[in-house]
Amino acid sequence: MIEYLDGAVIPTGFDVPVEPLRRAAHYTGEPGCIADARAFAAHFVDQLKTEWCATIGDRASGEVLLVVSELITNADRHSNGPYILELEGSEDSVTVCVYDSSDALPLRFPKDPERIGGHGLEIVHAVAAEVTAERVPVGKRVRAVLTFGP
Numbered sequence: 001m002i003e004y005l006d007g008a009v010i011p012t013g014f015d016v017p018v019e020p021l022r023r024a025a026h027y028t029g030e031p032g033c034i035a036d037a038r039a040f041a042a043h044f045v046d047q048l049k050t051e052w053c054a055t056i057g058d059r060a061s062g063e064v065l066l067v068v069s070e071l072i073t074n075a076d077r078h079s080n081g082p083y084i085l086e087l088e089g090s091e092d093s094v095t096v097c098v099y100d101s102s103d104a105l106p107l108r109f110p111k112d113p114e115r116i117g118g119h120g121l122e123i124v125h126a127v128a129a130e131v132t133a134e135r136v137p138v139g140k141r142v143r144a145v146l147t148f149g150p
Contacts, residue, residue: 021048024086027072029079034072037085041068044087045094054091060148063127067096067144070120075100079139093129093147101139 025040027033045061048054056064068085075083079100086097108121125131128144 018090020088020090021052022086022088023047024084026082026084027076028082029076034069034076037068037072038065040085041065041087041096044089048089048091048094052089052091054089054148056148060146063146064094064096067124067128067146070124071096071098071142071144074098074106074120074142078102078104078106091148093145095143095145097141097143099136099138099141103135103139105133105135105140106142 021044023040023044025037027037041064042061045056045064049056068087072083072085075098079102081101083098083100086095086099088095088097106121108125109115109118111122121131124144127146129147130145131143133140133142
């Protein structure tokens with residue numbers, strides 16, 4: 001923010017861009033990893049609320065945890081090795097990225113209430129503003145962006 005006083009430009013210091021909050025965690029696939037990832041994400045959301053003064057309601061917080069659960073569960077089930085959870089957030093969004101060792105891109109099945117299982121990516125698409133999947137040198141990266149609106 002810049003204030004003008006009798007023609008003089010006075011920088012107030014509030015116009016400096018701030019880097020988003022970023023955190024990452026590595027999981028081996030041992031039992032309990034999915035719960036650990038949810039706890040990591042819950043702590044991240046709490047940090048956004050306290051350090052960024054982000055207004056994230058209970059529903060949005062729950063959606064972040066749901067997306068983390070679904071993407072980590074997919075990595076756990078469909079890869080042959082460790083996986084990485086990356087979170088990046090600001091006052092208006094959280095990006096969830098999961099890297100795993102499989103280069104097979106996830107499949108989004110058509111809606112079918114009769115199908116048992118296979119609804120994870122469908123759920124992620126329902127709550128995220130953007131979902132992408134791409135191959136990377138270590139395997140693949142699935143990225144979901146959740147936005148917080150008024």
